[in-house]
Structure formats: structure tokens, C-alpha cells
């Protein structure tokens with residue numbers, strides 16, 4: 001059994017608590033994937049101190065050179081992709097094609113950042129006065145605290161760690177307690193690639209101890225968080241008191257609209273992948289299916305037939321379509337929502353139960369679930385369930401579909417299936433979301449585009465691509481006056497010499 005330590009100032013060290021916790025396989029809870037440090041506030045203080053000490057040197061390393069270390073680390077991930085995917089499936093429970101995709105997302109993020117090292121563009125503008133330059137530069141900020149969830153165990157840490165260090169910051173990451181091994185492997189790749197000690201530090205332990213210590217530490221200037229809205233609100237509150245910069249990527253309740261002109265087979269592939277991929281545990285999961293009445297009966301029939309054929313089980317088996325939920329608590333939450341759905345009058349037409357039988361007895365398996373006759377005010381229509389539960393709505397028009405799509409507090413991803421160009425354009429214009437897909441499901445973001453959502457999904461930042469650098473840099477405006485005289489902005493007027 002692997003014992004993982006914290007990584008502080010370039011050394012793998014035990015927690016000052018002397019205590020550890022276990023990470024178990026959600027498909028087979030007899031299997032311990034690894035043992036991790038149950039860290040304390042003191043451990044966080046050491047990690048932040050190391051990051052603070054490393055910062056003055058790291059920020060001076062030219063960005064293209066920082067990028068080269070990222071490239072080397074990324075090549076290590078590429079070499080180990082299969083091994084890392086297998087480890088991730090064991091610790092998280094999603095199927096192998098998905099964990100390969102998760103590692104690939106870190107690889108894509110790394111190679112993008114390598115290129116960005118030679119770009120990190122800033123803007124120059126004309127001055128209002130003659131013989132004067134008005135320039136801007138991106139500056140790193142300092143120590144970044146990264147707090148990540150369990151559903152993308154390597155991809156999400158990479159979205160934060162890689163651009164943060166490319167931009168010249170130093171980092172302390174606290175990964176989710178359900179999936180700390182994948183984040184540790186990311187850190188190891190950076191260690192082997194020659195990242196200087198203290199630039200990246202890794203501390204495991206609970207959100208309430210390790211997470212809170214990061215939030216409150218005065219030397220942590222930025223908090224980058226992905227997780228639940230509940231914890232996100234808490235983070236904004238505490239970090240706000242300390243005037244830290246905060247980026248929040250929170251929940252979703254993502255709609256997929258299917259119009260009569262759609263290719264129904266294509267829409268079917270899309271909804272099954274969108275709703276049941278990662279066992280529904282994606283912030284971008286398709287949790288609401290909004291069907292036009294003209295295709296409603298036909299599509300529901302197709303959907304149930306398809307879902308019945310899904311193979312649920314051991315996620316390491318290449319033929320499995322869907323693995324377990326992450327843990328017992330998540331399975332209880334999903335089941336509680338199913339009970340609420342029934343009580344509120346939605347009609348359960350498939351699933352709605354934990355899976356039973358030999359193959360399932362040691363894992364947190366749950367049936368793919370479909371509710372129809374869902375009304376927009378119902379709890380299952382409004383709250384993020386984070387499980388394989390799809391709520392289906394029937395509408396008379398695209399306008400009504402969009403009203404339902406927008407009638408929730410979240411706004412992360414969205415999708416419309418149609419072959420009518422005007423309908424597609426109208427949906428792009430009117431859906432309140434950070435991402436809209438046309439003829440593709442709500443999941444599947446590419447790493448070089450802005451990622452994030454509107455309304456309660458976040459606080460206006462976008463990870464991914466070039467926009468993530470807004471989170472990890474601050475602007476400096478530089479004025480260079482070479483006129484040789486005092487020129488007062490707003491007061492002196494331009495005169496021809």
C-alpha cells in the first residue's frame with residue numbers, strides 16, 4: 001500500500017499531526033488506494049512559508065523558461081498517461097476512457113501553458129500626450145492557494161497549478177480528500193521536471209482544517225477554488241475579509257434542449273453521454289432534458305431503451321459504460337433527491353435505486369435514473385444532484401424551453417439539438433450560461449477556451465485558455481514620458497511643437 005506524504009519546499013514530509021487517512025476505491029471499498037497525511041494548520045504554514053520564500057526567485061525566471069519546466073512535466077504525464085488513468089479510475093471510479101481524458105486534459109493544459117510562456121500578451125495604447133508611452137504588463141501576484149474537488153482529480157488541479165506557476169506565482173494545493181493520489185502524481189511530474197523547491201507545495205487533509213488555514217493565511221494572495229456553491233460562498237466570505245483575490249467555479253444544472261428538427265439519434269447519444277458520463281458527477285452534466293412536445297413520446301421511448309442497455313460496473317473493465325458514485329454520502333444524497341422527486345410528483349420511469357448483487361455489493365453503484373413530468377419549480381428541477389439523475393420536461397416552443405433553461409440559479413453549460421439555424425442562433429443569444437453547445441452535449445469543454453459560468457456558478461472568472469491568466473496575474477500600467485517637460489494628464493492640452 002502506498003503511503004503518500006505532503007510535498008513542502010521540495011521534500012516529501014509527514015504531517016506534524018502524525019496521523020493519516022485512507023483513500024478507498026469507490027467501486028470496491030476493500031481496496032485501499034493509498035494512505036495520506038491528515039495535515040494541520042502548522043503544515044499549511046510551512047507550505048505557505050516555502051511558497052513565499054520561493055516566489056522572489058521564481059517570478060524572475062523568464063516566462064519562456066518557466067514554460068520549459070512545464071513542458072518537461074507535461075511530457076512525463078504523457079509517458080505515464082495509461083498508468084495515471086488506471087490509478088485515477090481506482091481512486092475516483094470513473095471509467096478508463098474518462099480518466100484517460102482527465103489526464104489528457106492536464107497534458108493539453110501543460111502544452112498550452114508552455115506556448116503561453118512565449119506570449120502572455122499585454123496591451124500598449126497611445127497616450128493622450130505627445131512623446132509619452134502608455135504600456136501595460138502582467139505581473140504575478142504571489143502565493144496562490146488552490147482547492148480542488150474530486151470529480152476531475154488531475155484536470156482541475158492542472159487548470160490551476162499550471163497557469164499559476166507559468167505566470168510566475170508559487171502555489172500551495174489542497175486536493176479533495178477523496179482523490180489526493182492523482183494530484184500527488186501531478187506534483188511528482190513537476191518534481192522530476194526540475195521545478196525549484198517551494199514553487200509547488202501539496203498538503204492533504206480536510207477542507208475544514210487545511211482549506212480554512214489557506215483561506216485565512218495572510219500571505220496567500222489568491223484563492224482558486226472549484227467545488228460546491230456552499231463551500232464557494234464560505235470561501236468568498238472568508239477571503240473577502242482578508243481582501244484576497246478569489247476565483248470560484250461552482251455548480252451547474254445544465255439543460256439540453258431537443259427540437260423537432262434535431263437528428264434524434266445524435267441527440268440520444270448526446271444526452272446519454274451528458275447525463276451519465278462520470279456517473280453524472282460533473283459540474284457540466286446534463287441534468288435537465290427539455291423536449292419539444294412533437295418528439296417527446298418518441299424520444300423518451302428511445303432514451304429508456306438505450307439506458308436499459310448501459311453496462312454499469314467495474315470502471316477498470318473496458319466494456320463498462322458507467323462506474324460508481326464517489327462515496328457513500330454522495331449515494332445517500334442522490335437517493336434522497338430521488339425520494340424528493342417522487343414526493344413532489346415527478347414520475348420515475350427508470351432507475352431510482354442503488355444497484356444490488358455480487359458485482360455491486362462493495363461499491364457505491366446507483367442506477368441511471370430518469371424522471372418525466374418534471375415541473376420547473378420542483379426541487380429536482382432546481383438543485384444540483386451530482387449523480388446519474390435526469391429530469392425531463394415537455395415544452396410547446398423554443399421560447400418556453402429557454403425560459404425553463406434559464407429558470408435556475410446556475411448558468412454553467414447548455415446545449416441545443418436542432419437542424420434549424422435560426423433556432424440555434426436564438427438559443428446561443430438567449431441561454432444564460434458560460435458555455436452553449438449546438439448539436440453536442442453539455443460536457444466536453446476544450447482546455448484552450450474560457451471555462452466557467454454565469455449567475456451562482458461562479459464569480460465571473462474563466463479558467464482555461466488565455467482568460468485564466470486574468471486570475472493569476474495583475475496589471476501594471478507603465479507611463480514613460482520622454483518629452484523632457486512636465487505634462488499633466490487631463491490638464492495640459494496637446495499642442496503641435
Ligand code: NAP
Pocket residue numbers: 147148149150151152174175176177178205206207208210211212215226227228229231232234235249250251252282283384386412457
Ligand atoms: P466541495 O465539498 O465543495 O469540496 C471542494 C474542495 O473544497 C475539497 O477539496 C474540500 O475538501 C474543500 N473544502 C471543503 N470545505 C472547505 C472549507 N470550509 N474551506 C476550504 N475548503 C473546503 O465539493 P466536492 O463535493 O468536492 O465537489 C462537487 C462540487 O463541485 C459540485 O457542486 C460541482 O458542481 C462542483 N464542481 C464545479 C466545477 C466547475 O468548474 N464549475 C467543476 C467540478 C466540480 P475535502 O475534500 O477535504 O472535503
Ligand code: MG
Pocket residue numbers: 023024025026033090091092178179
Ligand atoms: Mg477514493
